[in-house]
Amino acid sequence: MRHTLLALLACLVAVSGAAQRHGSFSERLFNAKVGEIAYRLTLTDEQVAKFRPIYEQYNKDMIAAWGDDEADAAAKTSAEAAERVKQRMERQQRAQSIRIAYTDRFATVLTPGQLQRFYRVESDIQRRLRQRKSAGRSPRSRR
Template identity: 50%
Template sequence: MKRMMMLAVLVATFMTATAQEKKEDVNERMFNAKVRELVYRLNITDEQKTKFVPIYRRYNDEMKAAWGKKQKPEQPKTSEEAATMAKRKMERQQRAQAIRIKYIDELAKVLDPKQVNRFFDVESQIQRKTMMRKHNVQKKGPQKNKPQDRKQLQSAEL
């Protein structure tokens, strides 16, 4: 009986550790994809990239902390709940804005003025696109090319 319990604990520990590693791996891949997109869209040189990535990693981590964990949206039942939810959202937005302001000077040390000016727009577009993809995957599950989608593409090409 003790052996069975020990085995169950070991299996549970292994599964938890594996799940954590997968989450960290996904987060790292997501971060690297965002860096690649920013480098491409802002025309960041290799020399700039070596200085930019550590700054962007700190920025990204602080933004994640400011927004907190994504919670399932709930419909407020009372006006007080609605007001509380609105205030929390605005507080998160204020924290995020303070972080953006904080990083302008750091980015300006690495990027040229045009790149700094575009950084926040491009980063915002990437975030929006990421959130839309996450929402679609959660809502519908991972999408493969469906036969009907291929047919629509083929007919559009003709």
């Protein structure tokens, strides 16, 4: 199942890229995320049309909330480590507030079952993106 979903995401990125050759990477990634969410939640075309603008704003708000996540680099002192931990927790708190705020908006488009699955699916997509990002920075990829 996991390999199927990864293949679907890769296909969606490729199809999206072909359809929007001049689109930015972030646009293609966003379209792939919407495609995977639509597939995994079995959204109708009408639901996708209503979901997309809400999710687009949600996505922008989440990106703004997380800010520069690269700030989690290794701290040199205990004080720096404590400060970075606090900053990370504040970003998590902002992200959770956004999730709560958007729940009612998503509920206008999604069925109760779809709404319950949405945050799990979205979290899974984000987790896989983080894994790919960190894998791209591994020493092996620098050869």
